Amino acid sequence: MNDPIAPRRHRQPRGTATERLSLREVRALATAVLRHHGFSDPHVEAVADTLVAGERDGCASHGLYRLLGCIATLRAGKVSPDAMPKLHEMAPALLRVDAMRGFSQVAYKTALPYLIGKARSQGIAALGINRCVHFSALWADIEPLTDAGLVALACTPSHAWVTPAGGSKPLFGTNPLAFGWPRAGQPAFIFDFATSTVARGEIELHRRAGKPIPEGWGIDADGKSCTDAATVLDHGAMLTFGGHKGAALAAMVELLAGPLIADMTSMDSLAYDAGTKSSPMGGELIIAIDPARFLGAQCEAELARAESLFEAMLGQGARLPSQRRYRAREASLRHGVLIPRALYDDAVALLPRGAA
Structure with missing residues (x-):
């Protein structure tokens, strides 16, 4: 495909802060960068899918910005650009x-049809992704399962960036937890949140923009509240949401997607990183449940009862998780997305001179 990397005829004056790109152009840029740096076609396609999905759904911290980390991780020797995943049936x-030390996306795509098949035949199935480099949001792993009519959960550790409640030193990862519930004729009910107060990518974006972070996101090296993004990222620690409750959930994620599947904890991942600031290495646990097998003849009625719960939430003026993301998706499909000029320039700089 010879899509343009940048919409040159639509580019804004150099002094403006953003570039408007179509999703096709975001994909072309991501694909060109990944291919230039030697990633195999399966990894180029799968990683580009993730980056485009992040921009499409308004999740800038998991969009094109992550392309910079992908290449930095490769240059540090912490990810295999052509890994071929190996699938094992345990039960x-x-x-x-x-994942053979490759990015998680190709390993998940390899295992996905088998996970769906097992969930439908057994009623519930679990997948452990081992030795994967992970940078993506978990909703991208949940959506294919809800699209198949399955209930799904996923979690993964990261690097040790987050202090436990009452602590002052990094121990946990941001340790996201995601859940999805299928809905007939409507977008699935999906939430995906870090057990830290905010995703680390959000703090990184504040640092890039030179903006302070809100109180409660992180602490400095002395354990004191800090609003300087660079200090929190480089010398301090992030905080869990909800104090001890978030810390307990973070510990649960460490156990489920670490020792339970014979993979790294966030402390292990940070040690493996050896100061390169690469994307985390470790595992991911995904559980898929087939409501039709669980409920049999009651399935239709129980799924309808679930809809009454969602209607009651909306009836009180609440917003369902992922509603904002779905609205952003509709808008970006029509109008494209705005990319910070500095980020666009950094991504283009990863191409050979004159390629853009």
């Missing part, structure tokens, strides 16, 4: 896939 309802 009738259990799968593990070894």
Whole structure:
């Protein structure tokens, strides 16, 4: 495909802060950069899908910005650009896939049809992704399962960036937890949140923009509240949401997607990183449940009862998780997305001179 990397005829004056790109152009840029740096076609396609999805859904911290980290991780020797995942069937309802130190996306795509098949035949199935480099939002792993009519959960550790409640030193990762519930004729009910107060990418974007972070996001090296993004990222620690409750959930994620699937904790991942500031290495646990197998003849009625819950939430003026993301998706499909000029320039700089 010879899509243009940048919409030159539509580019704004150099002094403006953003570039408007179509999703096709975002994909072309991501694909060109990944291919230039030697990623194999399966990894180029799968990683580009993730980056485009992040921009499409208004999740800038997991969009094109992550392309810079992908290349930095490759240059540090912390990810394989052409890894071929190996799938292992552990039991009738259990799968593990070894990502072979590649990004998680290709390993997940390899295992996904088997996970869906096992969930439908057994009623519930679990997949452990091992030895994967992980940078993406978990909703991207949940959506294919809800699209298949399954209930789904996923979690993964990261690097040790987050202090436990009452602590002052990094121990946990941001340790996201995601859940999805299928809805007939409507977008799925999906939430995906870090067990830290905010995703680390949000703090990184504040640092890039030279903006202070809100109180409660992080602490400095002395354990004191800090609003300087660079200090929190480089010398301090992030905080869990909800104090001890968020810390307990973060510990649960460490256990489920670490020792339970024989993979790294966030402390292990940070040690493996050895100061390169690469994307985290470790595991991911995904559980898929088939409501039709669980409920049998009651399935239709119980799914309707679930809809009454969603209607009651909306009836009080609440917003369902992912509603903002779905609205952003509709808008970006029509109008494209705005990319900070500095980020666009950094991404283009990863191409050979004169390629853009």
